[in-house]
Amino acid sequence: MESREHRLISGRGQYADDLDFPGMAHLVFVGSPHAHARIVRLDVAEAEAVPGVIRVITGADVVEHTHPLPVQANFTSPGWTWRLAEVYAMPADKVRWHGEPVAAVVAEDERTARIAADKIQVEYDPLPVVAGAEDALKPNAPKLYDDWPDNKQVHLKFDFGDPDAAFKEADRVITVSNREGRVTGLPIEGRGCVGHYDRGKGTLTMWGAFQTPYLQRHNIAAAMGLPEARVSINAVDIGGAFGLKIHAWKENVVALASKLTGRYVKWFEPQRDFIVTGPHQRDVSWQGEVAVKNDGTLLGLRATVTHDLGVESTQKGIAALSIFPACSSPCNMYRWKGMHIEGIGAVTNKSFYCAYRGYGKDKGIKFIEAVINRVARELNMTPEAIRFKNFIQPDEFPFKAINNYVLDNGDYPGTLNRALEMVDVDKWRAEQEKGRAGGRHIGIGIVTSIEPAGVAVPNCQMGGLTQARVAICPDGTVEVDSDRTEIGQGSEISHVNIVSGILGCKKEDVYVRPVTSETIGQGPLSSRGAVWPASAVAKAAKQLRAKVDRFAASMFDATVDDIRIADGVIGCGKDTEKQLTFAEFANKAFFFPGPRRLPKEVLLEHEQLLSVTTTWYSPSTPESGSSYTTFCTSADIAVVEVDTETGVTKILKYAHVHDAGTVISKKVIDGQIHGGIVQGIGEALMEELKYDRNGQLLNTSFAEYLIPTAVEAPVIEIAHLVTPSPFSETGAKGMGEAPIIGSKAVILTAVEDALSPFGILVEDSPASPERVRAWVNGSKGDEQ
């Protein structure tokens, strides 16, 4: 069977924009030029008069025909703030961010829709703009949601361990702060889908860039007021997602457009739409203090992290939910006595927050890694020495951390040691010393991290839903269903490797089917693909293998212990006469002679089908309450050179050591590592969505919102350790987010190391050339 990779490379991918149906209409959104305004008048007459326009859908239509977007995460706890705003897919009365859609034109073709879109007249009454979290939280700030007392959406307070004891024991307490800019992930493909409401059957079917079809079905059905069972959501080839395509938002307008017109309706957004009206992330600031002993022992942390969430998320509660991992992740992989962490989320007149690779884990770990490196410098220790002193040790697993995570296992010192073998830091430190004399500024950054993977939390749509089906077809090929949508992360090849390894069939005989809402599951997010869906698939494959052994034993008149399966051949002991290909075997099992010749017990147990559907649940979560199941380990070492006259940072060397447990596919892991590291470098050095005081997003295209190109990507040296997790079915650990977590932290700490002669603390990112130059200019005159 042809592999996905071959199909895509030969140009036969079927992405959302390739979808074509008979009589298909096209939908284009029209957005607000204002960040905050009342809609006074919306006139669609001129647009509807354009030949080829079928109809215009306004916010008023959406409010009339659909329900508010459903709640996806809801947490209330004494002393906490947790608010959710009632919002529709399009507003009828008020816009709250630059670009917010107010109308959608449905026309015979996209160009006509775009021409008509320009003819929609909207009169706005501008309102005062809340331009950032700091402004939002000021007393008497203009409010985004009239029924809220203020703009604070979330305020969470956590006490982990015993923070007071930690600070009492401290030799010193160091004040720390950190801020990172607003960014978005940029899949190469924007969002898009086709919706078809069948008026005869009362069913809604959608195809497109859906990352979580099962959850999206629920949410679209809820907004559309349709019975969920009558809605079907189908993922097609997806050009990257990174968490950014878990939406059920504009998709509702597409569904409504089909319902109101009776047509197939397609919407596919240009990248500018994705940047301006898409999901954003980061944009947080940390204030805190860390308690340590003079020998480098880490004791405690008190910190508050404030998030600029933008408007209420289109995934209601999912933006706010990301504050949990941001607050928990500073524990990272070290022994701590106690922490008090508060997480605040403010709503502002910016585009909404959603999931993006990292989802808060990155924020907490980036913060604490910067803090630890600062502590090391203050105590005159190396970054590696302070880590070796505080690592949880390999014989302590499973380790219940103060933040309630149950760390599965790993070799934290071994991971860092391996990285230190790859980069001769002493040599680089000598080079650094020598360079400084000549005005050359080399910096060495060291960061270690774990990645909490495979989320399962209560009171939200991500409580641990997964389902898998593995089946042998009558022709001997094998089909696999799971909720792990292929979003470019390699889920198909991973499943092929798992299933062929367990069943003994040929890899090319395994077909991983596109994910649809028929399979229960929360989809690939929170790096859960290798944890939950992979475990469910492995479990199903093992059960199916047991069936194959049992059937084959009866066909060969032998016992199951005699059955040997390898490379697509089912054999019996050493008897070369007794061999069946999967095709021959399946033919026997299904048709000739078929079930009637299977053992009587098999039939009485209703086990005659070569198909297993099952699920899987994290073994560590039920008792411990750990929100995550596996914790892969990584160490990043980067050597950079900062040109202090221009502010440009050049990466001279980059090494990454990874322990994701059992390796299902090395290529997949290496691909994740390369992509994640480069994304992290983007966040560290160049990416930032810039809003002005009026809430206008200034960098709205690839020309202005800069992500690294191949030119900026360094040579990335990778090494793997393998410590299989005891908690997943295959021993694999989730690892999709780890590379972005480590890389942005390590680049920034390396820049700080390079700039240490100037006494500069890198407390803001991105460390863009201009910002670095400003730091150097603002430092205490010359080098200290």
Added chain:
Amino acid sequence: MNQFIGSRALPDLVYHRPGTMDDLLGLVKGIEGEYRVVAGCTDFIPAIRGGKWRFADGINVVDIRGVKALSGIREEKGEIVMGAATRLSDILVSPVIREKAPVLADAVSQMASPQVRNTATVGGNLCMASPAADTAPPLLVLDAKVAWRTADGEETTPLNKFFLGPGATVLPPRSVLTEIRFPAPGPDEAARRTRMGQRTAFVCSIISVAVWLRGGPEKIEAARIAMGAVAPTPILITAAESVLIGKKPNEATLAEAAKTAASNIAPIDDLRATADYRKSLAETLTRRLLAACVGDLA
């Protein structure tokens, strides 16, 4: 304020592709209604899609790439001549440019992406008159002239007098830029350029600088410094020339020249950089380029 629309529709275009210079000039002379002369369209299409330019249906688009005489690079009578429709990728691989004016090839190598360079043209880059046009600073220090034709004749002007402001040039109505020419540099000349963007590749310059020196290690006989993205047009900065000419090119002289150049620009703050940062870069980059040129002359 315009509605936010992620991408706007192209109007109905009336496409013309004349095959000879005479046909082209005749067409442009007689064309009725609004028209635009285009070549690679790498600015034209995004400007419409992004809502920067709006045209009514029926706009005439005159594609000059059918006229062979407008493309190609040759050396004649001590001058290097480039047709206006010469693609950036052709400049990059031209043996003449690589040998005689590597500074131009260097500039082009950092422009846009290979895909864009395969269609974008040098004439288009100049006619768009972006303050950040990356071919302009090296061409300015190479003392380039540009020529244009109308149905009624031909005119030539120094590139230094070509730009009037962002998007504006001295090109008269119903004319077509035909070629860019500059003297082939001699062995006692050196030219270098660089630019800064918010990243290295495929980005609009926040400043670009080119310098050219004639002379030797003992004395600079002539100098030119040009910059992009520091003024409404790419500019030659003559103020620093007198600091260099007749002097021995030592570190102090170069530093003073760089300082003088930077103090004679008045850049603006914009999305990409502040004026202060641009001035700071102007000095640093000019000093480094001068030193590199001096090294080339040694």
